[in-house]
Amino acid sequence: MWRELVVAVVAGLFVTWLAVVAALLVVRPRGSLLKESVRLLPDLLRLLRDLAADRSQPRGVRVRLALLLGYLALPFDLVPDFLPVIGYADDVVVVVWTLRSVVRVVGLSELRRHWRGTDDGFEALRKVAGLPG
Secondary structure, eight states: OHHHHHHHHHHHHHHHHHHHHHHHHHHOOSSOHHHHHHHHHHHHHHHHHHHHHOTTSOHHHHHHHHHHHHHHHOSOOSSOTTSTTHHHHHHHHHHHHHHHHHHHHHOHHHHHHHOOSOHHHHHHHHHHHTOOO
């Protein structure tokens, strides 16, 4: 059971990384795509963790983040992951939708307060979330 949970969490983190890469393809921050995507993932994960742990955040934000992690940890999906490309599409859609929802509720100033990454990474996240500049 623990082995399956660890595999599911690692797979969820990989899917989150894929979502970040897809987002970077859309917003194209300065620098190389691979370099930026590798650099943005740890910052994004720290942001999610910090937002989920911050008791001053609305309960709905913390619940959405917990549900996102739970969904990614599930061993089954709406579309099976073994199908090439479309297998991970539902995971990517859920990750991006949740991130957009959380970021819009939290707001730009609060998001900036929790962001520990580069300015380019924050700009990419801001564009993907549809927040004003």
